[in-house]
Amino acid sequence: MNEKAVLFTIFGATGDLAKRKLYPSLFRLYKKGELAEHFAVIGTARRPWTNEFLREVVTSSIQDLIEDESQAENFASHFYYQSHDVEDTSHYVTLKNLGEELKAKYNTLGNQLFYLAMAPQFFGTIVGHLRSEEILTGEGFERLIIEKPFGSDYESAKKLNDELSCVFDEENIFRIDHYLGKEMIQNVTAVRFANHIFESIWNNKYIDNVQITFAESIGVEDRGGYYETSGALKDMVQNHILQVLSLLAMEPPTTFSDEEIRNEKVKALKAIRKYTEEEALDSFIAGQYVAGSIDGEEFVGYLEEPNVAKNSRTETFACGKFMIDNFRWSGVPFYVRTGKRMVEKGTRINVVFKQMPVDLFNNNQNTLAPNILTIYIQPTEGFSLSVNGKEIGQGFTIEPIKLSYRHNSAFLGNSPEAYEKLILDALNGERTNFSDWGEVARSWELIDVIRSAWDKNPKELATYKARTMGPKESYELLEKDGRSWAWKPEEWYIERGMLEE
Ligand SMILES: NC(=O)C1=CN([C@@H]2O[C@H](COP(=O)(O)OP(=O)(O)OC[C@H]3O[C@@H](n4cnc5c(N)ncnc54)[C@H](OP(=O)(O)O)[C@@H]3O)[C@@H](O)[C@H]2O)C=CC1
Numbered sequence: 001m002n003e004k005a006v007l008f009t010i011f012g013a014t015g016d017l018a019k020r021k022l023y024p025s026l027f028r029l030y031k032k033g034e035l036a037e038h039f040a041v042i043g044t045a046r047r048p049w050t051n052e053f054l055r056e057v058v059t060s061s062i063q064d065l066i067e068d069e070s071q072a073e074n075f076a077s078h079f080y081y082q083s084h085d086v087e088d089t090s091h092y093v094t095l096k097n098l099g100e101e102l103k104a105k106y107n108t109l110g111n112q113l114f115y116l117a118m119a120p121q122f123f124g125t126i127v128g129h130l131r132s133e134e135i136l137t138g139e140g141f142e143r144l145i146i147e148k149p150f151g152s153d154y155e156s157a158k159k160l161n162d163e164l165s166c167v168f169d170e171e172n173i174f175r176i177d178h179y180l181g182k183e184m185i186q187n188v189t190a191v192r193f194a195n196h197i198f199e200s201i202w203n204n205k206y207i208d209n210v211q212i213t214f215a216e217s218i219g220v221e222d223r224g225g226y227y228e229t230s231g232a233l234k235d236m237v238q239n240h241i242l243q244v245l246s247l248l249a250m251e252p253p254t255t256f257s258d259e260e261i262r263n264e265k266v267k268a269l270k271a272i273r274k275y276t277e278e279e280a281l282d283s284f285i286a287g288q289y290v291a292g293s294i295d296g297e298e299f300v301g302y303l304e305e306p307n308v309a310k311n312s313r314t315e316t317f318a319c320g321k322f323m324i325d326n327f328r329w330s331g332v333p334f335y336v337r338t339g340k341r342m343v344e345k346g347t348r349i350n351v352v353f354k355q356m357p358v359d360l361f362n363n364n365q366n367t368l369a370p371n372i373l374t375i376y377i378q379p380t381e382g383f384s385l386s387v388n389g390k391e392i393g394q395g396f397t398i399e400p401i402k403l404s405y406r407h408n409s410a411f412l413g414n415s416p417e418a419y420e421k422l423i424l425d426a427l428n429g430e431r432t433n434f435s436d437w438g439e440v441a442r443s444w445e446l447i448d449v450i451r452s453a454w455d456k457n458p459k460e461l462a463t464y465k466a467r468t469m470g471p472k473e474s475y476e477l478l479e480k481d482g483r484s485w486a487w488k489p490e491e492w493y494i495e496r497g498m499l500e501e
């Protein structure tokens with residue numbers, strides 16, 4: 001095992017992300033030997049915690065992963081806390097001294113990884129101080145991991161990027177999009193580029209449309225404050241969905257290197273049609289959940305959630321159609337939808353192939369079901385391919401059959417968590433699964449038009465009952481193109497015996 005020598009500094013060490021994602025991910029890396037003796041973690045935030053208290057918090061956040069108490073104790077002993085207000089310059093002096101001490105104690109070779117698990121308005125201040133207070137020494141690698149949201153529109157993202165790039169080169173900035181760490185998202189490139197049967201027909205000659213659904217069953221939970229400033233379009237479409245779309249749409253890279261892949265993703269994003277506001281209104285729908293129930297359980301509407309304005313127009317559901325104007329995809333709509341409080345948690349991609357030119361079996365009525373390749377991202381992972389076959393028995397009835405390989409990700413005990421993979425990638429300087437500035441910039445350009453069209457044309461938000469599959473307008477969007485969603489909510493009810501098949 002190639003143990004990594006590194007000093008982590010986590011800004012926002014008392015926060016939710018650090019506790020829920022970062023400490024468990026670091027512990028998994030420790031258990032695998034990726035981190036061993038030569039690492040230390042400085043956790044900083046304003047709360048007056050001590051080293052001992054941070055270690056207690058770390059230990060409680062990894063409870064489910066502990067198999068050997070002394071291993072957990074050793075791991076936690078690498079953590080140090082410094083109370084620090086990121087706007088107070090004098091605190092960086094103490095931070096530098098502590099860093100120097102830990103570098104010597106753990107022999108971290110001057111390698112440093114700064115994780116900004118904080119609100120983005122602080123990013124510029126932090127990186128400015130890292131440089132001015134000479135915490136950056138150029139001795140080992142010096143990398144920055146930052147969290148979403150990366151800006152709130154193109155202008156703010158550009159400003160933020162300029163602030164960061166004054167201090168860190170692009171190759172040392174790791175913008176997290178945790179979907180890129182998910183097993184099946186990484187598998188999209190494998191499906192496409194390791195299977196001739198798919199890549200050879202991956203174009204507008206054979207594919208009718210592509211559908212990307214990111215459904216969540218949870219509501220806005222206790223994140224109303226943040227969500228009110230974001231909404232589904234910025235929270236999910238600008239980043240995760242456009243990232244996935246670019247992986248589906250990009251040209252094959254000449255080599256499987258991070259640079260080549262990023263170049264192809266940027267080209268794909270640039271080929272996505274930038275709508276006029278009028279087109280955006282026609283092609284995108286904003287929705288909000290109202291009270292609803294499922295299986296006897298009641299759910300409040302978005303407007304009744306904590307920290308949400310009573311007259312809020314924030315969309316908890318966004319749905320739309322992207323068109324890609326290039327040789328491969330011209331004429332193929334990419335439909336996307338995402339929302340809170342949808343019928344179930346489910347992230348999947350449906351690639352819907354074109355109908356046969358002639359329907360030999362049904363007097364040319366065109367009633368054959370289309371072939372659909374489904375990539376299940378979560379909570380189950382895998383693929384299915386629906387093909388048509390003859391129903392067994394007399395006569396010649398054609399019926400769709402599903403070839404399916406699906407497993408629940410929970411069964412994959414050793415499957416690394418997205419954050420674990422991404423932190424390890426950052427330690428290895430591997431940038432494929434991070435968003436680069438070109439991708440972020442283009443995504444905002446596409447999203448800004450939609451947001452601005454919605455803001456300038458405040459019509460009634462489409463509503464949907466909590467724990468359903470979104471507003472009726474999201475079905476009409478496809479119906480007007482003569483299509484329908486391949487993943488239908490009825491499936492959910494049928495599987496649970498709540499609807500007749
Ligand atoms: N939580 C999640 O699941 C996800 C979070 N993110 C992003 O990660 C970032 C962090 O999120 P999250 O952990 O949920 O947020 P929290 O509000 O839970 O944590 C914020 C952290 O920032 C610290 N902080 C705030 N102001 C200062 C300051 N002036 N100086 C020093 N420390 C300060 C807080 O500590 P203290 O009060 O002690 O100073 C706390 O540790 C955000 O950008 C969020 O959008 C992204 C995806 C998922």
Ligand SMILES: O=C1O[C@H](COP(=O)(O)O)[C@@H](O)[C@H](O)[C@H]1O
Pocket residue numbers: 178216235236
């Ligand atoms: O980035 C975000 O993602 C989560 C959904 O992530 P998942 O890994 O649980 O699918 C979403 O709930 C949150 O609103 C958004 O900020």
